[in-house]
Amino acid sequence: MSLSLNASKKPVALITGANVGIGRVTAVQLAKQGYQLFLAGRSAERTQPVIDEIRAITGQADCATFLPLQLDDLVSVRQCADMFLVTGQPLHLLINNAGLAGAKGVTRQGFELAFGVNHLGHFLLTHLLLPRLKESAGSRVVTVASRAHMLARRGIPWETLQRPTASMTGVPEYAVSKLANILFSLQLSKETQGTGVSTYSLHPGVVDTEVWREVPRWLRPVMKWRGMLTPEEGAKTTLHCALQAPVTQSGLYFDKCQPKTPSKFALDAMAAKQLWDASMNWVYQSEQT
Numbered sequence: 289m290s291l292s293l294n295a296s297k298k299p300v301a302l303i304t305g306a307n308v309g310i311g312r313v314t315a316v317q318l319a320k321q322g323y324q325l326f327l328a329g330r331s332a333e334r335t336q337p338v339i340d341e342i343r344a345i346t347g348q349a350d351c352a353t354f355l356p357l358q359l360d361d362l363v364s365v366r367q368c369a370d371m372f373l374v375t376g377q378p379l380h381l382l383i384n385n386a387g388l389a390g391a392k393g394v395t396r397q398g399f400e401l402a403f404g405v406n407h408l409g410h411f412l413l414t415h416l417l418l419p420r421l422k423e424s425a426g427s428r429v430v431t432v433a434s435r436a437h438m439l440a441r442r443g444i445p446w447e448t449l450q451r452p453t454a455s456m457t458g459v460p461e462y463a464v465s466k467l468a469n470i471l472f473s474l475q476l477s478k479e480t481q482g483t484g485v486s487t488y489s490l491h492p493g494v495v496d497t498e499v500w501r502e503v504p505r506w507l508r509p510v511m512k513w514r515g516m517l518t519p520e521e522g523a524k525t526t527l528h529c530a531l532q533a534p535v536t537q538s539g540l541y542f543d544k545c546q547p548k549t550p551s552k553f554a555l556d557a558m559a560a561k562q563l564w565d566a567s568m569n570w571v572y573q574s575e576q577t
């Protein structure tokens with residue numbers, strides 16, 4: 289892969305999981321707004337159609353670049369961050385969009401799969417890119433969470449995070465991972481106060497995408513109820529947080545392009561700090577694996 293070493297004059301965005309669904313629409317819309325894009329995902333082949341679409345819109349060959357990223361492997365997350373950092377590009381926008389629901393198991397480093405992919409992989413990616421985000425002041429981190437965090441009725445169940453997915457549906461674990469997304473964004477807003485970096489989490493709506501492909505077949509009609517949003521509609525709140533939300537709203541959770549009060553567990557500043565500290569320990573312990 290050839291990556292440019294020249295600093296771009298365009299604003300630069302890195303999006304995870306942009307080959308399909310909400311991430312794909314977000315990437316295309318940002319390209320229309322003049323962003324230089326890095327699309328981080330599992331498959332170059334499956335990301336190529338998005339890159340082709342962006343090239344056709346912008347008429348520029350180098351406006352979108354694929355970066356390999358497997359969020360279920362912290363080694364891959366480090367490699368992805370390194371590949372971006374060596375380009376020398378600034379980073380104005382990081383969108384932690386990728387996510388899975390209903391898949392079961394553990395990550396390569398032994399974390400419950402939804403927690404490891406949806407939270408911990410993005411935690412490490414953000415932490416590694418934070419110096420570059422700070423250098424590119426006025427930058428933003430947008431994390432796609434979910435209203436499903438409200439189903440995490442015990443808060444973060446610490447004792448389960450380093451075990452395989454225990455539930456039959458994977459939905460309780462998904463809810464915990466999405467609660468972790470909101471707590472992460474809340475604590476990140478504190479860690480970045482005064483640095484020129486702002487941070488937002490959001491619920492995109494209930495959107496007709498492939499996110500529920502792994503939940504048991506009998507549960508899918510419940511998830512895929514009529515009246516779901518299109519991915520175009522589902523990308524609106526991400527784009528609002530990326531492009532319009534005031535920096536004074538850093539750390540807040542959004543729904544329908546407005547700040548929204550999340551569950552009481554997602555407002556727990558002590559849990560947010562505890563999760564941040566634990567995540568730091570986990571990702572740096574994992575350097576030995």
Ligand SMILES: NC(=O)c1ccc[n+]([C@@H]2O[C@H](COP(=O)([O-])OP(=O)(O)OC[C@H]3O[C@@H](n4cnc5c(N)ncnc54)[C@H](OP(=O)(O)O)[C@@H]3O)[C@@H](O)[C@H]2O)c1
Binds near residue numbers: 492
């Ligand atoms: N759709 C909804 O109703 C809804 C509601 C609330 C929140 N959300 C959130 O919205 C975000 C986007 O989801 P979506 O609805 O657009 O779903 P989607 O179409 O299934 O897209 C999910 C993306 O995440 C990527 N991904 C999954 N596991 C990964 C891993 N281990 N490493 C790297 N990338 C991985 C997928 O890559 P592959 O193509 O390689 O699998 C895909 O690009 C997710 O965070 C989801 O939790 C969605």
